[in-house]
Amino acid sequence: MDLRKVDGSHYKVNSLEGIRHGLNRHLKSPPFNKKYDIIKDPAFTDSNTCFKAVLAETKRVGKGDAQHYPIISEPDIHKLYTSMHLSINTPQGLFNKVQFDVRMFFCRRGNENMHGMTKNTFKVFTHDKTGRKYMKKVVDELTKNNKIDTESSSGIMPEVPGSIFCPVLSYEMYISKLHPECDKLWQRPLESFVDSDSVWFYNARVGEKKLSTFLSRISKAAGLSKIYTNHSIRATGASILSKSMFGPSQIIAVTGYKSVQSLSVYQRVSDDEKMMMGDSLTRNILPSMPALPDLNKPAILPRPASLACAVRHQNKTLREIQNVDLELTDINMNELFNDFEGQEITCSQSISVNKTSLQPTSLFSNCSVTIHQLTINQK
Known part of the structure; x- marks a missing residue:
């Protein structure tokens, strides 16, 4: 069985099925008035098997999808x-x-x-x-x-x-x-x-x-x-x-x-509806995870206990002194200052540290920072 259009191209699957149903209705209507059904009767089993093979071949050449009328968005x-x-x-x-x-x-x-x-x-x-x-x-x-x-x-x-x-x-x-x-x-x-x-x-x-x-x-x-x-x-x-x-x-x-x-x-x-369904599946099957950090934002260094800082930018010097009392128990000082390049800092009961030319990696931009005096008292 090889049914094609006038130009030689293949019919689509739904077109072939429509032609078969049309022939069945035509044979049952006047003047023929046939009592048999070419789709359901056992006498036509072999022809229907052949028809299914033609449908499979039609799908293989890419004519299987029905093109529905698009819905206006x-x-x-x-x-x-x-x-x-x-x-x-x-x-x-x-x-x-x-x-x-x-x-x-x-x-x-x-x-x-x-x-x-x-x-x-x-x-x-x-x-x-x-x-x-x-x-x-x-x-x-x-x-x-x-x-x-x-x-x-x-x-x-x-x-x-x-x-x-x-x-x-x-x-x-x-x-x-x-x-x-x-x-x-x-x-x-x-x-x-x-x-x-x-x-x-x-x-x-x-x-x-x-x-x-x-x-x-x-x-x-x-x-x-x-x-x-x-x-x-x-x-x-x-x-x-x-x-x-x-x-x-x-x-x-x-x-x-x-x-x-x-x-x-x-x-x-x-x-849009499929996206909503996908989000619903996500909420119900994926475990809750903490939000990832925003890599576009600069890291903020915690303020130390007592800090005297002079910032020089464009030949101008600004001085800011912050005195903050903090509980430093179980704090690793090296981790606290891991954004600075310099010598190792150790913590004891009373520490005075003089550091020079410490450059923060992300706290400041286009300026140099010098920490003149850092005093940490651990209680």
Whole structure:
């Protein structure tokens, strides 16, 4: 078995599996109506064994990883919303803002049914308990997972009072600026306009191809970290809902997925979350250790009991005398002065030491230190 694309390149593993499941559905549907299952029936054991060998070979040539739609990062979402490309003060910005909101809050699948939307597809309501406005889809659609029954899954876009980014505010402004003679929801923005104009859009709808490249064009224009596709908005919405601790059944009610297994594709873990998990493991398995010293900071020499010190720097002499009473029991004097170069110092009951030209290694910088008299009395 050697199934390849027109250009001779290999299909990916998930593509081959999709083709096999497609053939199985095709044979079971009219006009064939076959009763057997080419995937599960024992009569097809040999063919399925061959198919598994092809999958193994496909993985060997590097076609095994499934490329999921990337989730839009939080910095990119912030950058997008605060850019001129989603500004409601221009026709193009208002068009982009409303379309991005609709795709996000209703978890739209790529370009599905976007081209056929009209001004009546959505309607703004007022919540009885809170008094907040919210937008809801009121027209049923035929989708990938809903081709017969009345559509039962859809999201709600709530109002954010007092915010210039409020999606309901943007939608109501968008509807008020559309051309009255065109019933389509996505209309072409005017290139030149005046703020006070009642109409900001042409009497023409946006083409399907233009809608299909919506987010990829904005990604380039806004300078985002990567080029996203329309389906990335759906993936981002599902991922945010999952991380917000909503259950699978609740998320399916908004996104329209057929099963929990389909939803699991979007339950991804970010690098920041993995870093937090790694830190948690570190805290629980590694023993507690004292902090390492900062090698960039100079060592501080303990002050001796009685010290008269003259520091000469740039032809200026400063004299400082410190008298401190310390308990010197069990102190090794050589270790106390191990940063100085000079003769060995010994400690007795009463000691007077005269030292000259002792150079500290790290206590002072760009100066010479002379210790004239050091007197230590041990109690």
